[in-house]
Amino acid sequence: MLFALPAMGAGEQQPHHKGADQPQVLAPGYSALTFPAPAARSYSLPSLGAAADAVLLDSNGAPVTLHALYDDKTVVLSFIYTSCPDVNGCPLATFVLSQVQQRLSSHESLVDKVRLISVSFDPVNDSPEVMTDYGRNFRRHDIDWRFVTSESEARIAPVLDDYDQAVIRDIGPDGEPIGTMSHILRVFLIDRKKNIRNIYSPSFLHPDILLADILTVTAGELPTDQ
Numbered sequence: 001m002l003f004a005l006p007a008m009g010a011g012e013q014q015p016h017h018k019g020a021d022q023p024q025v026l027a028p029g030y031s032a033l034t035f036p037a038p039a040a041r042s043y044s045l046p047s048l049g050a051a052a053d054a055v056l057l058d059s060n061g062a063p064v065t066l067h068a069l070y071d072d073k074t075v076v077l078s079f080i081y082t083s084c085p086d087v088n089g090c091p092l093a094t095f096v097l098s099q100v101q102q103r104l105s106s107h108e109s110l111v112d113k114v115r116l117i118s119v120s121f122d123p124v125n126d127s128p129e130v131m132t133d134y135g136r137n138f139r140r141h142d143i144d145w146r147f148v149t150s151e152s153e154a155r156i157a158p159v160l161d162d163y164d165q166a167v168i169r170d171i172g173p174d175g176e177p178i179g180t181m182s183h184i185l186r187v188f189l190i191d192r193k194k195n196i197r198n199i200y201s202p203s204f205l206h207p208d209i210l211l212a213d214i215l216t217v218t219a220g221e222l223p224t225d226q
Helices: 066-070 090-104 128-136 153-162 207-217
Strands: 055-057 063-065 074-080 114-120 145-148 167-171 177-183 187-190 196-200
Touching (some): 090 207, 114 153, 128 145, 196 207
Antiparallel strands (some): 167 177
């Protein structure tokens, strides 16, 4: 059974973009849960389908496939852009993943089995160098967190379609891009066999839930006391 935090309301499901009214309440992922997190391994997360492959650019600007990045790991995948102005958009995803990496550090058996991946859907502005600099603000040396981008908007578009990640570059009255992008936040939990096991939106993206889901997906790979 999939586990989700209570919905925040219909307004939160609208695309995030500059110019829209900012949410008056921070998403649940920024705060402590108001109820106990589900006990890891007390529920199941059936496959939601295969995670698609794609060619991206790693931190050195070299081509790398998503499946190569997935390797033999349990993966948390987020699509972001580094200049996102919406606190409940991309910054939420990066904050939650940063909290997950802190929790992973106390689960030694998980450290080598889990990889966090942040993929930019704004290759025009998010070069490999920009993604590397962005990642330095969040990455711990003991946790595997990759920050990658794409060669062009044409190259990233099929990836976004495959993962049903809607993104629209905002256009001003003069018909020119204004620098922001409308999107709905989606974060994916992907198992070692490259199957999607859960998809998180702002209303239930929370580090405690995500860690419980990771432990559930890796059940059978770890000692039962982890």
